[in-house]
Amino acid sequence: MKKLLIFMLGILTYIIGIGMYFTNRVMYMKKKEERLIHKREISAKRLNLEEYESLPKKELTVPSKFGYDLHCEFVEPHTTNKWVIICHGVTENRFNSVKYMNLFLKRGFNAVIYDHRRHGKSGGTHSSYGYYEKFDLQAVIDELKKQKGSDIILGIHGESMGAATALLYGGMVEDGASFYIADCPFSNFRGQLIHRLKAEVPVLPSWMVLPIADRFLKLRAGWRIDDVAPIRFIKNIKSPVLFIHSQDDDFIPAEMTSRLFEEKEGPKKLYIAAKGAHAQSYNENPREYEKVIDEFLEELVLPAH
Numbered sequence: 001m002k003k004l005l006i007f008m009l010g011i012l013t014y015i016i017g018i019g020m021y022f023t024n025r026v027m028y029m030k031k032k033e034e035r036l037i038h039k040r041e042i043s044a045k046r047l048n049l050e051e052y053e054s055l056p057k058k059e060l061t062v063p064s065k066f067g068y069d070l071h072c073e074f075v076e077p078h079t080t081n082k083w084v085i086i087c088h089g090v091t092e093n094r095f096n097s098v099k100y101m102n103l104f105l106k107r108g109f110n111a112v113i114y115d116h117r118r119h120g121k122s123g124g125t126h127s128s129y130g131y132y133e134k135f136d137l138q139a140v141i142d143e144l145k146k147q148k149g150s151d152i153i154l155g156i157h158g159e160s161m162g163a164a165t166a167l168l169y170g171g172m173v174e175d176g177a178s179f180y181i182a183d184c185p186f187s188n189f190r191g192q193l194i195h196r197l198k199a200e201v202p203v204l205p206s207w208m209v210l211p212i213a214d215r216f217l218k219l220r221a222g223w224r225i226d227d228v229a230p231i232r233f234i235k236n237i238k239s240p241v242l243f244i245h246s247q248d249d250d251f252i253p254a255e256m257t258s259r260l261f262e263e264k265e266g267p268k269k270l271y272i273a274a275k276g277a278h279a280q281s282y283n284e285n286p287r288e289y290e291k292v293i294d295e296f297l298e299e300l301v302l303p304a305h
Helices: 002-027 034-043 049-054 094-105 133-148 161-172 189-200 206-221 230-236 254-263 286-304
Strands: 057-063 069-075 082-087 110-114 153-159 179-183 241-246 268-273
Touching: 002 206, 034 094, 057 133, 069 094, 069 133, 082 094, 082 133, 082 161, 094 110, 094 153, 094 286, 110 133, 133 153, 133 161, 153 161, 153 286, 161 179, 161 230, 179 286, 189 206, 230 254, 241 254, 241 286, 254 268, 268 286
Parallel strands: 082 110, 082 153, 153 179, 179 241, 241 268
Antiparallel strands: 057 069, 069 110
């Protein structure tokens, strides 16, 4: 009897240990320091502080329905009804979005950049890889349309987690935006976790870890692994989608974007960059990246408006 109790206690300890370790890694992935993001973007000439500070913009907080505020910047140098909202990836903040914002400002758009939950100046206790973030994006869109009208031409550009967030939002709210650009999204969070487990902790088999992690996520964070699966909702998006990925991305495989592209019905375009690691398609292929966006806008977006 004593041996059985020790055995059961050992199993319970293992389950709790795995569950806490894994969910901590997922929920609280270490964020990059803001000063390091600043330094990186300035050094790479993707952020010119003088130009950025001179832009006509206003800072405001948008309340999330989950009880915290989202820090946003509405950047409006043009008299136009064309707007784009930029969604950054996990561990980043709104300053990582400036390079994409500038790309659209050059094309006559105004822009909104903001910090996702748990990042930058926004509130929120943990990252959910699109589960809660999609509702926060909806709150930002609602505020933008409240201020600028519901008839604006609205694009959503997302990178990595931000791309998954954009697609999850689009799948939740049919035609909530005029177009979407999804740069290196995962097709489903379960597949992404399996991929990262094999790369980072190969001694832990996914079939053993994920069922435990799934239950702990539900208990601790209120969502489950399969709740975050853009591929389940991609057919709900009727607006045009431009899918982007780097062929050499070993963090989120390019095959995930290819599968999303195949499942998307209606207007769509796919660009697989020849160079670049994860979230580096624009940094490594800026001319091709901008050319693809121009073609996407000219062929699939602007003629409809």
